[in-house]
Structure formats: structure tokens, C-alpha cells
Amino acid sequence: MESSASDVSPETKALVEDKMPQESDEIKHHVMALIDAIKKQAQTQIEAAGDVTRDVYVTAMRQAQDTLKNTGLLLDDQRENLDHSIEGLENTAAKNWELLVNDMQKFGDRVDRAVNAAWQILTEPEEPKAPSEPTTVEITDAESSEEQETPVS
Numbered sequence: 058m059e060s061s062a063s064d065v066s067p068e069t070k071a072l073v074e075d076k077m078p079q080e081s082d083e084i085k086h087h088v089m090a091l092i093d094a095i096k097k098q099a100q101t102q103i104e105a106a107g108d109v110t111r112d113v114y115v116t117a118m119r120q121a122q123d124t125l126k127n128t129g130l131l132l133d134d135q136r137e138n139l140d141h142s143i144e145g146l147e148n149t150a151a152k153n154w155e156l157l158v159n160d161m162q163k164f165g166d167r168v169d170r171a172v173n174a175a176w177q178i179l180t181e182p183e184e185p186k187a188p189s190e191p192t193t194v195e196i197t198d199a200e201s202s203e204e205q206e207t208p209v210s
Contacts, residue, residue, distance in 0.1 A: 065089045069096070077132075084132065091128060095121045 069092045073085050080088075099117045 065093050066096075069093055080132070088128065088132075092125065095124055 069089050073089050073092070077085055077088065099121055102117055
């Protein structure tokens with residue numbers, strides 16, 4: 058490929074660089090080779106015919122222009138398809154991101170509820186245990202009368 062790239066005329070290089078600045082070097086190289094091949098084919102046809110009239114030359118150039126135009130349309134279609142594919146990937150990625158965020162939010166809410174329930178269980182006051190035997194204090198009259206008889210000094 059490198060040897061054929063050096064065979065490309067400076068005019069062809071300048072034309073391709075001017076008209077296709079955003080394309081990759083590989084595409085530019087192929088377009089340059091195509092243009093030079095078309096030029097060489099047109100030149101060969103003109104030389105082989107010998108006395109070619111101007112009309113034949115103009116026809117050959119128009120065919121070359123049509124070929125270049127069709128090649129450009131093909132590249133435009135490929136670029137447009139690539140743009141649509143990228144747009145589709147971006148849309149899918151955005152939807153998947155939204156689903157992931159929603160799932161994470163739901164999971165976070167569930168964890169929050171679980172933590173709150175656990176905290177409530179851990180911090181609720183312990184209920185006093187019911188005694189196995191009733192604990193009542195009986196006050197008898199004898200005890201109360203003894204208290205009253207004790208002199209206070």
C-alpha cells in the first residue's frame with residue numbers, strides 16, 4: 058500500500074485531503090487510488106484512441122465524475138449507517154443506565170427499610186418479665202401496731 062501511496066499525484070492528494078478531512082487515512086488512501094486509477098484509465102483510453110475528439114474526452118471525464126460521485130454517495134451511506142448505529146447504542150446505553158439506577162434505588166429503599174426495622178427492634182424497650190409467683194406484700198395489723206407503739210425520741 059505504501060508504494061502505491063507514493064504513486065498518487067500531489068493534485069489527487071490535495072483534492073482528497075481538502076474534500077475528505079475527517080476520513081481515516083485508509084479511506085483517503087483508497088479514494089486517492091481510485092481517483093488515480095480513473096485518471097489513468099481515462100488517459101489510457103484517450104491515448105489508445107489516438108485522435109480522440111473533445112466530446113469523447115468530456116464523456117470520459119463525466120463518467121469519472123459520476124464514478125467519484127457514486128463512491129462519495131457510498132461513503133456517505135456508510136457514514137450515515139454508522140451514525141444510526143452509534144445513536145442506537147447511545148439510546149440503549151441510556152435506557153440500561155436508567156434501569157440500573159431504578160434498580161439501585163429500589164434496592165436502596167429495601168436496605169433502608171431493613172435497617173430501620175433492625176434498629177427499631179434493637180432499640181425498643183425490653184418488656185418486664187411476668188413473675189412466676191405473685192409478689193405481693195401483705196401488711197398485717199400487728200406490724201402496723203408495733204410501729205405505732207415504738208416511742209419516738
